Amino acid sequence: MNRARAQLLTLRTATLGRGSCLEHEVKGMLAKLGLPVPRGCFITTGRPLPEPLGLEFPLVAKVTAPGLAGKSDVGGVRIAIRDGADLYRSVAELSAIPGAVGVLVEEMAPPGLEVIVGGSRDPQFGPIVMFGLGGILVELYRDVAFGLAPLTEEDALRLVRQPKGAQLLDRFRGRPALDMPALVRIMVAVSEIMATGMVEEIDLNPVTLYPAGAIVLDAKLRFRDTPEVAHNPTKEEENMATWKCTTCGYTKEGRCKPQKCPQCQSKGNFEKAE
Numbered sequence: 001m002n003r004a005r006a007q008l009l010t011l012r013t014a015t016l017g018r019g020s021c022l023e024h025e026v027k028g029m030l031a032k033l034g035l036p037v038p039r040g041c042f043i044t045t046g047r048p049l050p051e052p053l054g055l056e057f058p059l060v061a062k063v064t065a066p067g068l069a070g071k072s073d074v075g076g077v078r079i080a081i082r083d084g085a086d087l088y089r090s091v092a093e094l095s096a097i098p099g100a101v102g103v104l105v106e107e108m109a110p111p112g113l114e115v116i117v118g119g120s121r122d123p124q125f126g127p128i129v130m131f132g133l134g135g136i137l138v139e140l141y142r143d144v145a146f147g148l149a150p151l152t153e154e155d156a157l158r159l160v161r162q163p164k165g166a167q168l169l170d171r172f173r174g175r176p177a178l179d180m181p182a183l184v185r186i187m188v189a190v191s192e193i194m195a196t197g198m199v200e201e202i203d204l205n206p207v208t209l210y211p212a213g214a215i216v217l218d219a220k221l222r223f224r225d226t227p228e229v230a231h232n233p234t235k236e237e238e239n240m241a242t243w244k245c246t247t248c249g250y251t252k253e254g255r256c257k258p259q260k261c262p263q264c265q266s267k268g269n270f271e272k273a274e
Contacts, residue, residue: 007032008198011026022101034189036182036215038106038215039055045100045101045103058081059081059105060077060105061104061105063095076094087105111208113168113210114208115131115206115209116131116203117190117205119191120194126148127194143163144163149190151187152188156183156187158242178210179214186204199222200223202220203218204216204218206218241253243273244271245261248266
């Protein structure tokens with residue numbers, strides 16, 4: 001957590017007065033925390049492309065504009081850029097978008113399973129971590145799970161098993177299992193960021209998972225106006241457990257064993273999830 005606080009202090013100083021951070025700034029911090037991000041280059045509006053760029057085609061180019069909610073909504077993303085001419089044209093078009101301060105050019109990641117890892121500050125529970133499968137589809141289906149920050153590795157493993165689509169992380173219809181340790185490292189790091197009390201919300205969406213490795217493709221972070229004291233779990237929180245219905249698989253957080261499953265209505269068929 002101390003390492004996360006140090007990186008956040010550096011980032012906050014660099015972005016003083018903005019509150020929210022630019023994507024390449026957040027990814028730079030994540031990389032210093034040991035999380036995987038694409039190789040990339042930020043090109044400030046009005047400045048020429050560096051020569052050589054030092055990146056391998058195909059590339060992705062994304063507009064950077066403070067306060068922009070969705071890059072795709074304004075045509076702010078170009079994918080599968082395969083040569084220099086296409087890159088120059090893409091950067092010029094993206095730089096012309098109103099509010100643009102630059103363009104982030106990155107190496108294009110191969111396809112994989114997209115998930116979202118996020119964090120926010122709940123008025124009642126304090127810093128929390130959110131996990132869901134499906135990238136942008138999680139916003140449609142809301143198949144997500146929440147946990148209190150900070151998370152241990154065991155906490156993170158329990159959390160990723162809670163969404164209904166969690167079976168996609170394992171061997172499924174001939175596809176190999178995905179790299180759970182890589183996902184856990186990302187979730188624990190996000191939880192440590194939230195537990196510093198400095199951040200209002202962080203959104204890593206999507207994070208693409210592979211049989212070996214993972215990569216954070218998009219990242220947003222917004223600081224709190226008034227940082228709070230770092231969160232330390234109370235004894236009550238430490239005694240929380242995840243209970244799983246042995247009949248339908250429904251999971252529920254709590255200190256005591258649930259008496260009845262709200263999903264299948266069975267009674268007493270709960271055990272602690274591993």
